Amino acid sequence: MTNKQSTIEAFRQYVNSGKVAFYERYDMDLVMGQREGIRFRDVEHEKSYINLHCNGGVFNLGHRHPEIIATLQSALENFDIGNHHLISTARAEAAKLLAGLMPGDLNYVVFGVSGGEATDTAIKTARGYTGREKIISAKGGYHGHTGLALATGDEKYRLPFGKQLPGFEQVPFGNIAELKKHLDHQTAAVILETIPATLGMPIPTTGYLRDLRKLCDENGTLLILDEVQCGLGRTGKLWAFQHYDIVPDVVVLGKGLSGGIYPVSATVIRQPLEKIFHDDPFIHISTFGGAELGCVVMKKVLEISSEKSFLAHVNEIADYIQDQLEALTKKHPKFFIRIRQKGLMIGLELKDELCGPLLTKTAFDQGLLIVYANNDKRICQFLPPLIATKKDVDEIIPKLDKAMSEAQKLKPLLKVKNFFGKMFSKS
Numbered sequence: 001m002t003n004k005q006s007t008i009e010a011f012r013q014y015v016n017s018g019k020v021a022f023y024e025r026y027d028m029d030l031v032m033g034q035r036e037g038i039r040f041r042d043v044e045h046e047k048s049y050i051n052l053h054c055n056g057g058v059f060n061l062g063h064r065h066p067e068i069i070a071t072l073q074s075a076l077e078n079f080d081i082g083n084h085h086l087i088s089t090a091r092a093e094a095a096k097l098l099a100g101l102m103p104g105d106l107n108y109v110v111f112g113v114s115g116g117e118a119t120d121t122a123i124k125t126a127r128g129y130t131g132r133e134k135i136i137s138a139k140g141g142y143h144g145h146t147g148l149a150l151a152t153g154d155e156k157y158r159l160p161f162g163k164q165l166p167g168f169e170q171v172p173f174g175n176i177a178e179l180k181k182h183l184d185h186q187t188a189a190v191i192l193e194t195i196p197a198t199l200g201m202p203i204p205t206t207g208y209l210r211d212l213r214k215l216c217d218e219n220g221t222l223l224i225l226d227e228v229q230c231g232l233g234r235t236g237k238l239w240a241f242q243h244y245d246i247v248p249d250v251v252v253l254g255k256g257l258s259g260g261i262y263p264v265s266a267t268v269i270r271q272p273l274e275k276i277f278h279d280d281p282f283i284h285i286s287t288f289g290g291a292e293l294g295c296v297v298m299k300k301v302l303e304i305s306s307e308k309s310f311l312a313h314v315n316e317i318a319d320y321i322q323d324q325l326e327a328l329t330k331k332h333p334k335f336f337i338r339i340r341q342k343g344l345m346i347g348l349e350l351k352d353e354l355c356g357p358l359l360t361k362t363a364f365d366q367g368l369l370i371v372y373a374n375n376d377k378r379i380c381q382f383l384p385p386l387i388a389t390k391k392d393v394d395e396i397i398p399k400l401d402k403a404m405s406e407a408q409k410l411k412p413l414l415k416v417k418n419f420f421g422k423m424f425s426k427s
């Protein structure tokens, strides 16, 4: 048995047999090997892939960014996880830098390990501060698979695991009239991704987010914005909400904060909200949340991502890619309908629900990793690393063009063969 085969067998036997069966079915049983910058290789084959999914932003800075690696290596000389019960230099410094990069009095940082944990913290904070229970989220939004985060999300992720928790309601994203029917003086918080990734990047209007902010203020309701995917420069501004001239009460961050190297997440809260810790400062704790090594890495990520030249680069590449993607909509009008875009937060809107999974597969065959949006399969999420260059774009576009041509050839065969089976059926 080759190394790759033995890895696959061990994964099948000891990690997740369903995942292996799924990838084998579509001949996509890649095992991630050597990785650097925007690319990674299969452990065995020479074939390399350009990462246009970036794990939703984990690899905003590409794989194994040299400055992040060097930062972690030097941090290992002095730090370890630290002790979350004690006062910590690394946590204090990372929080100070993050607070300084936030507008208004978004001054306090509660550290976590994952985006789901940071969302749970945000909801606990809102309930603790307001004394209310109701939480409103967007249909098709996604904030994680942990307890309270799971309760904000699509029922398909919850149903196999029991009853919904009390106090959670959902409204369609972008519809202020529907929101008005739910939002009242019993509402602790509205939680939304500023641009919902799992829903396929619908770009909100400025009016929607401003009206939402106003409604929250009128009702004493907190506004939680999840920027786990759209934050950290992805949209061409450091925070996506800065495009809309609003300031939320709570911001949830994860994924890219890790630099792709050391997991860390953060719930940033406005100054007055910190009072939830006054009676009992240990009322919410997380052993690994804000591990000191993670805090050092996060500081470096924030320094890189907030540089003017870095954000200028994101905007330059975003404009360059937009022109080329628009040309592809003209070339494949029956397949590729339009682009949804804010900076390098991009959704490729395709003809129908078969197209997202299909393009994921044909792009994979061309050496591009893109993934359809699970809560709207017409859309392929297209998230290039923020360090991608024009030369990289020149390599990506012809491959995407080919993948679209292939997808159109395959499409008529799919209905006959039920190629995508239950996994991709309309939900």
Ligand SMILES: Cc1ncc(COP(=O)(O)O)c(C=O)c1O
Binding pocket: 056, 113, 114, 115, 116, 117, 119, 142, 143, 144, 145, 193, 197, 198, 226, 227, 228, 229, 254, 255
């Ligand atoms: C917008 C958003 N919020 C929260 C999460 C949850 O993050 P994690 O998987 O780190 O718990 C995700 C994960 O994909 C996400 O995309």
